[in-house]
Amino acid sequence: MTGAERVRAAIEARNREGRAALIPYFCAWDPDLETTRALLWAAAEAGASVVELGFPFSDPLADGPTIQAATQRALRHRPTLEDFLEFVFRLYAEGYPLPVVVMGYYNPFFRFGIKRFAREARKAGLCGAIIPDLPLEEARPWLTEARKQGLAGILLAAPTTPEARLKRIAEASTGFLYYVSVTGITGARDRLPEDLVLRLDLCREVSPVPVAVGFGISTPEQVRLLAPHAEALVVGSALVRIVESEGKRAPERVKRVLSELVSAAERK
């Protein structure tokens, strides 16, 4: 199975149980790589389906304060993409069960070389990438390389995306389509847009791949509300906040919180 197929299969397997898949986000190296490793294992034990692992960038312009702060903590370790892929490789050598995709801004990948990155990523077992500052118009070269290596080239759609464009984005996206729930940056929110459910239904109507919704999702209530309308739910800042407050001791509480969200994700 290719990386893209693994991602999709993991989501669909969970859907067959009548549940939406949970996709937690962690920022690699926050606060250190050993904790990141423990968080990933905690996520697997909690019943997550796919993991989104952030590669920190100096200028995270789509992120709110929580993930910005995580990025700052992570950057102190002076991470490289070589180290990132090495980490993923070791994780799979230890038998890690979930597909991992990287979430990162474009410049480090561009600098590494996208052809080389796609090749090395496949060798390490990484399953795909989400690049928030690479919209459809700029994504072609990367999507071509990703396809050659069987990686998921996951594109984002937003509340401002018109319907015809949404369809084009969904058709170009592999693994899943990432629908950004709010007009804004990442971060937990009390309220989600009123038409979100309608927008998600539209996404699922036009998308040949599973639809994941993210940005602002943090509570079991939100998960219960959205699970019937999306194949997968991304939870980021709510978990990163736990890492922020508990540091190395975060994995245990992350596991508990994530388990609750997993059990709230019933689709019926």
Added chain:
Amino acid sequence: MLPNRHGKFGPFGGRFVPETLMPALYELEEAYRRLRKDPDFRRELAWYLREYAGRPTPLYPARRLSEALGGHLKIYLKREDLLHTGAHKINNTLGQVLLARRMGKRRIIAETGAGQHGVATATAAALLGLECVVYMGAKDTVRQAMNVFRMELLGARVVPVTSGTQTLKDAINEAIRDWVTNVETTFYVIGSVVGPHPYPMMVRDFQSVIGRETRRQILRLEGRLPDMVIACVGGGSNAMGIFYPFVRDQEVKLVGVEAAGVGLDSVRHSATLTVGEPGVLHGMMTYLLQDRVGQIKGAHSIAPGLDYPGVGPEHAFLKECGRAEYVAVDDEEALSAFRLLSETEGIIPALESAHAVAYLARIADRLPKGAIVVVNLSGRGDKDVAAVKEYLSGREKR
């Protein structure tokens, strides 16, 4: 015609932004392409530039400066320093804020480094009665406290940005975050020929009034085009503005002067085109100051307006195709030029513009007799006198 329809200047430029902003960029491009041909909009902008900002600016023959540099050159200064708010920035902010009003956007946001673009945006917003929020690195709000106060006097709200390096690049990040959140109601006035398409094209067009006037003026004064045009480059808007109308005139040498800060071999400079490498930041593919991994480095210059780790994509293109040459001048050379122009012409230049004067001083001996050189004097130096005084007294102590 550049850029192409994807906003590319060769491999540079483009629109590397979150999807949320893409429809807004299309909306902006469409509105801009329509309005720039609209006679009514053009008349309105021309009226404000003339009656409010003080255009056209003189092309002034700097005889005493010419003498001081050997007496063999004809040096002209394009006096953008005489514009309202003291620099070329107002050319662009009037254009963009008028555009915003036509698009029905009631809220203006901007980033600023030293505060010049923030002041020019706040000015245009006050003039046209729109709400204005300016993002400024927290460190810059301390260094440039006077400009913070000026913006507040003009009715703008200044938001200090505490993330990252707390300087211009982080102010841009924060402005983009605001725009992503409030995109339906808000117009983002970018201050230089940077950012995602259509900004580099639009800001260049608004600033091209500098080059169009210069061309007309030099032909009237000298009966021919200049041999060389020199301008400082941070993001590159004053340089793009004066270069653009000369780009097809191969006989006119175009020189962009970057800030070498305390030296190109140090980590404290802003010479993006001179020693940077291609990458993606703030929505564009361009030259950047970055490390091996692709993390963006901080920039430094004694001139706060040059202090940016990126540069306009059209400059990256002009460098790659060899049409313009980019060089770097350090803090000390810029300071000498700052004094030279003050003493010989009675014009205290902005430290940014002093970089352009400094490069001319460096190469004057090598230029042939009778050569015509135009220096874009993009801003006046009142804003810098306190910083220069402090720098010089600090140097005496060392």
